[in-house]
Amino acid sequence: MILLILLIITAYLINLVFPWWAIAITGLILGFQMKPASGKAFGIGFLALFLLWSGQALYVHLANDGILSTRIAEMLGVGSPILVISITGIIGGLVSGLAVLSGSLLKKNFSKK
Amino acid sequence: MNYLKTLISSLILVVLIVSLNTQFGSVPPIGKFVDPQAGFWANAETSIPESDQLSIDDFDGNASVYFDERRVPHIFAENEYDLYFAQGYVVARDRLFQLEIQTLDASGRLSEKIGDRALNRDKETRRRGMPYGAEKALEMMKQDSKTWEIVNAYADGVNAYISSLEPKNYPVEYKILDFAPEKWTPIKTAHLLKNMTRTLAGGNSDDRTSNTLEYFGAEFIEKFFETKPELNDPIIPPSRKWDFEGIPVQAPDTLFKSASAVELGEYEKPEGVGSNNWAVSGSKTKSGYPILTNDPHLSLTLPSIWYEVQLNAPGINSYGVTLQGTPGIVIGFNENVAWGVTNVAADVMDWYEIKFKDESQKEYWHDGKWKSTTMRIEEIKVRGQETVLDTVIYTHHGPITKTESRINEERKPAYHALRWIAHEGSNDIKTFYGLNRAENYDDYVEALSHYVAPAQNFVFASNEDDIALWVNGKFPNKWEFQGRTVSDGTDPLYDWQGWIPFEHNPHIKNPERGFVSSANQESAAPDYPYYLDDDFAPFERGRRINDLLASMEDITAKDMQNMQMDNYSYYAATLLPSLLEWIDAENLDENAQKILQLMKEWDYDMEAEEIAPSFFRQWSGNFYRAVLYDEYETTDAVLRYPSRDRFVEIIKADPDFDFFDNVATEKIETRAEIVTESFNESVEELTNYLGEYGDKWKWGYFINNDVAHLADIPGFGRNNLFSSGSSEAINATRGGFGPSWRMVVEVGPEVKGYGVYPGGASGNPGSPNYDSMIEPWRTGELFELNFMKEKPKEYLYKLEIR
Numbered sequence: 072m073i074l075l076i077l078l079i080i081t082a083y084l085i086n087l088v089f090p091w092w093a094i095a096i097t098g099l100i101l102g103f104q105m106k107p108a109s110g111k112a113f114g115i116g117f118l119a120l121f122l123l124w125s126g127q128a129l130y131v132h133l134a135n136d137g138i139l140s141t142r143i144a145e146m147l148g149v150g151s152p153i154l155v156i157s158i159t160g161i162i163g164g165l166v167s168g169l170a171v172l173s174g175s176l177l178k179k180n181f182s183k184k
Numbered sequence: 185m186n187y188l189k190t191l192i193s194s195l196i197l198v199v200l201i202v203s204l205n206t207q208f209g210s211v212p213p214i215g216k217f218v219d220p221q222a223g224f225w226a227n228a229e230t231s232i233p234e235s236d237q238l239s240i241d242d243f244d245g246n247a248s249v250y251f252d253e254r255r256v257p258h259i260f261a262e263n264e265y266d267l268y269f270a271q272g273y274v275v276a277r278d279r280l281f282q283l284e285i286q287t288l289d290a291s292g293r294l295s296e297k298i299g300d301r302a303l304n305r306d307k308e309t310r311r312r313g314m315p316y317g318a319e320k321a322l323e324m325m326k327q328d329s330k331t332w333e334i335v336n337a338y339a340d341g342v343n344a345y346i347s348s349l350e351p352k353n354y355p356v357e358y359k360i361l362d363f364a365p366e367k368w369t370p371i372k373t374a375h376l377l378k379n380m381t382r383t384l385a386g387g388n389s390d391d392r393t394s395n396t397l398e399y400f401g402a403e404f405i406e407k408f409f410e411t412k413p414e415l416n417d418p419i420i421p422p423s424r425k426w427d428f429e430g431i432p433v434q435a436p437d438t439l440f441k442s443a444s445a446v447e448l449g450e451y452e453k454p455e456g457v458g459s460n461n462w463a464v465s466g467s468k469t470k471s472g473y474p475i476l477t478n479d480p481h482l483s484l485t486l487p488s489i490w491y492e493v494q495l496n497a498p499g500i501n502s503y504g505v506t507l508q509g510t511p512g513i514v515i516g517f518n519e520n521v522a523w524g525v526t527n528v529a530a531d532v533m534d535w536y537e538i539k540f541k542d543e544s545q546k547e548y549w550h551d552g553k554w555k556s557t558t559m560r561i562e563e564i565k566v567r568g569q570e571t572v573l574d575t576v577i578y579t580h581h582g583p584i585t586k587t588e589s590r591i592n593e594e595r596k597p598a599y600h601a602l603r604w605i606a607h608e609g610s611n612d613i614k615t616f617y618g619l620n621r622a623e624n625y626d627d628y629v630e631a632l633s634h635y636v637a638p639a640q641n642f643v644f645a646s647n648e649d650d651i652a653l654w655v656n657g658k659f660p661n662k663w664e665f666q667g668r669t670v671s672d673g674t675d676p677l678y679d680w681q682g683w684i685p686f687e688h689n690p691h692i693k694n695p696e697r698g699f700v701s702s703a704n705q706e707s708a709a710p711d712y713p714y715y716l717d718d719d720f721a722p723f724e725r726g727r728r729i730n731d732l733l734a735s736m737e738d739i740t741a742k743d744m745q746n747m748q749m750d751n752y753s754y755y756a757a758t759l760l761p762s763l764l765e766w767i768d769a770e771n772l773d774e775n776a777q778k779i780l781q782l783m784k785e786w787d788y789d790m791e792a793e794e795i796a797p798s799f800f801r802q803w804s805g806n807f808y809r810a811v812l813y814d815e816y817e818t819t820d821a822v823l824r825y826p827s828r829d830r831f832v833e834i835i836k837a838d839p840d841f842d843f844f845d846n847v848a849t850e851k852i853e854t855r856a857e858i859v860t861e862s863f864n865e866s867v868e869e870l871t872n873y874l875g876e877y878g879d880k881w882k883w884g885y886f887i888n889n890d891v892a893h894l895a896d897i898p899g900f901g902r903n904n905l906f907s908s909g910s911s912e913a914i915n916a917t918r919g920g921f922g923p924s925w926r927m928v929v930e931v932g933p934e935v936k937g938y939g940v941y942p943g944g945a946s947g948n949p950g951s952p953n954y955d956s957m958i959e960p961w962r963t964g965e966l967f968e969l970n971f972m973k974e975k976p977k978e979y980l981y982k983l984e985i986r
Binding site for chain 2: 124131132135138139140143144155158
């Protein structure tokens, strides 16, 4: 739970300054430091960024009356702005999940030495 | 084992990030794109912009920009530099992508940003000499210190905005197409203006006319293209007497025949690039002061081609619309005068068949000797690929295009040089600079004297109760019919031998009838001493405007607004009664009888709510094709089709016109048979396309009016607008095309303007302001334009630029 919250906060902050893929850096570091069980690492990482990105997207969607998300949905051919929000969450989640997993695996390699 | 897992997991992570950060084909880099902080989500407008004070490095001026409730910027500056700097700044702020993509297109540089899918377009743009012409225009602009100052001020303003951006603030189109905005330079202004010439005067039918002459003969040409319909009503009415002689020009003894049927396809003149404008004098208005209107018909896109703005500085207080990339206002008004434009269809683009000495193309035959060509190497950068070098050969006529004829047996390529007005140096901005500041008729004429292309019918009204119209531009002085067919590139008599002096351009001031008007029809009556073209818009819109204006008195601005929405079709009024007379009604089934009855009751208004316009469109189209296609389309060469209005006249006058017969059948078809057949065919087609006869057949649907995004990005346009109108009606709305700005201005002690365009000030698809005027435009509602005499106390928000 702490990992989840830390992931969300650090990803949000780093993304204010660095490009989107910087969320992988905080994921790697936190995965390395907090060493979650490999089985859980991906899931927590995924959930964190899914919540963060889809939450941010949902906020913008509502504040914008869905004007842009509806257009993007049509552009991407996905039909509904809700799907655009979900895709946003899933992409953030995938990157973060893999980053946390890689970080935790890396830690294990180090600890064995 | 763990090492392997770690390796695999990290590898997948890297591959994922790289893929999500890369553009594949037309799919944007998806990770970057959906990033809530810097991806497209950042473009969603979540609140109305707030007032702001901007301190800009390298700018020591002072401008205040007030945005009204429609977010139209009203710019107040202390000098001209600051004024045009601020204009560049706010235009970039609202329309950066449009600003850039239009000039990339005009300079043949699209491939550089979007890859090889634009390569053919870029090649074509360069081969017709667009960048060449822009370079010449730039030289002219440099020579005029005032023009040079304002295009540079504008560029500085655009650049100040661009340098304030971080990637997350780029307009969403940049994120989709994945490139970054580049610096603005004055030549881009020249590119933009050349692009207007391409849009409005970038086509001809020289090849088609040559072929038609060859296949159908001189008599056919005379009958269909030289004889004007009886209802033709030239822009400068026949009552105008000319107090000058034309400058003589020598014509060849016999007309050149091109070597073989040719096809210069890309350059065909599209129908429908047209517009209306008119002005009525105080004698015909309720207020006693003139009223001026204008509605230029162009491709309807989002964002709109136009941007509304007010410019205020010492010496100028002007309101109107402008093109992105042009400092100043193109169509508008100030405290004293109003002006507007429609296109002139003069022939300012000709093809010359070239005789080269040998394959090296280094020399060509002209005026009895071999002359040297020059080479221009066009370097086209292509995103993700090697740069393409395209060598274009230039003669003194202009750039060469190679065509492979499909027809002549040897399939020998033919070479044609293009002589085009866009290749002339020009400083058209100077005209708009003058018009923005004009106080009276003389100022207007002085401003027009600097104008080159695309030639426009400039309508004018002033609070001194003057109205006027100049058919204006730089026109080659041609012998009759020069350049309507492919020209002889070896004979100097086919060259553009000189120009019509500006003072000789067709014009009229304060005519007795109390109004002036133009709708792209013939410029002047036959006694005008120069030849301009044999191909103008059909009489329909022009005649309708003149009919209405002649019958009106005590005119108000509201009357003029209503008139802009007039949907009366002269085409239907002249053709339909005859079709109904000729049809063999006994051969129609019950359903068809119902439709026939509907057609008989119709008042020729192309109203969205009615079904008859849909059926008329289909039926008249099928009839036209049934008469002409069997002859036209079975001929090897591409041919020039007659205009609607003359066609109607001929088929009415000549029941035995031999084109009625379908050459594909043994039987000799009669007019009645063709009419009846095309009627039944139309019922069948509409049923297949729209379903059973009923409400779905309404014209508002069938007109298929889509306002697409400028770069055709799906979801960014507004489709299926239920609209009235037709290309032959004053309200010339048709699918994706039509009145791109409707303006009515009442001059007088207190000038009052009204206007609307289908779009909104903002070019951001994530803003409610992006398409907020589409609905008012559709229903013909014009907004009262907020012309401010001084800085306003109330506004939506403001920007102070320091």
